Amino acid sequence: MMKKFILPLIFIAVTLIISCETSDENVQEINSVAIDMSDFYVETNSEDGLGKADNNGKSKNCQSMTVLNRQLKENPGLYNKMYTIEMHTRRIIAGKKPDGTPGGGKPGGGGGGNDPTPFTGSVIIPVIINILENSSGAVTPAQIDTQIAILNEDFNDNNPNTSGAPSEFAGLVANCDVSYVLAGVNRKISTKSSWGTNDAMKHSSQGGIDVTDPSVNLNIWVCNIGGGILGYAQFPGGSSTTDGVVIGIDYFGETGGVYGDGRTATHEVGHWLNLRHIWGDGRCRQDDFVADTPSSDRSNGGCPTYPTVHCKSADMTMNYMDYVYDDCMYMFTDGQNDRMRALFASGGVRESFVN
DSSP: OOOSSOOOOOEEEOOSSSSSSOOOOOOOOOOOOOOTTTTOOOOOOOOGGGGGOTTOOOOBOOOOHHHHHHHHHTTTTTHHHHHHHHHHHHHHHHHHSSSSSSGGGGSSSOOOOOOSSSSSSSSEEEEEEEEEETTSSSHHHHHHHHHHHHHHHTTTOOOGGGGOOOOHTTTTTTOOEEEEEEEEEEEOOOOOOTTSSSGGGGGGGTTSOOOOOOOOOOOEEEEEOOOOOOOOOOOOOOOOGGEEEEGGGGGBBBBBTTTSSHHHHHHHHHHHHHHOOEEEETTTTOOOOOOTOOSSSSSSOOOOOOOOOOOOEEEOTBBBOOOOOOGGOOOOOOHHHHHGGGGGGOTTTTGGGOO
């Protein structure tokens, strides 16, 4: 059962007004489309952002939500900025529907189907790789090349495993038409054994490498994060000096092992493009803001069998925004594609990438 209560209740108002007089401060009206923001959240319980270990005690460990919690405490204005970005995203998605209702009549809502996405046309994203390594060449050219190839594979629906999608989800697989091109590689030798998640690797003053123009580049820092952490990303709205994605050296590109197929970067770039974890970092009624992904109350690890049921529906364990093994994740949905593409629409926080 697809989530129908998740994307905000959206309707066309009778008159064109910028803001409506309402007792509900979480409902705002923009260009005659009323946007319900009452389900919006940013900060989470730290345990909700951690993966559930599989039978072998292994699980992805993405720290994006933990880092967001820290950034919210450090920057009181971040919540309002992310609120504004979320409102813009919802307005853009609402505006693309033929009748102004969630999904435009498509069951479940939020799926792209044959409707135009919020930004049409190919998106090409230049990538700057910032490498902090203990010895020269520790991160190989093959890792760089395979990582770029994997990102292109995943964001253009060329993952061969997608052919195995269960019928319940097969019609929701999105070709995001987002391509990544290597724009530069910066290397720096560092004796630091672990960098943690305080963004030190993003500042030359702290031994790291400064960001390269994040308005037109996706910056990826590759380093030993430590603590079993595979990676983390900064959501849209954060400081430009730390904008980008961090990936552990052992999980960058093709390196072998269950998390060595380059999908940590796919997952983290999904966050960078405003996707939440598939389970919403909470319980059944806390959401990822995408209507065509099922509700769940937890992440999944390992390589789950289908159906894996939580919240009275089958989990979309094969989604890139879950925590399963790299070889067992292979899809974004139409609704997730809409959400990412809204960033590139007019007024979107990443519009500079396409203009």
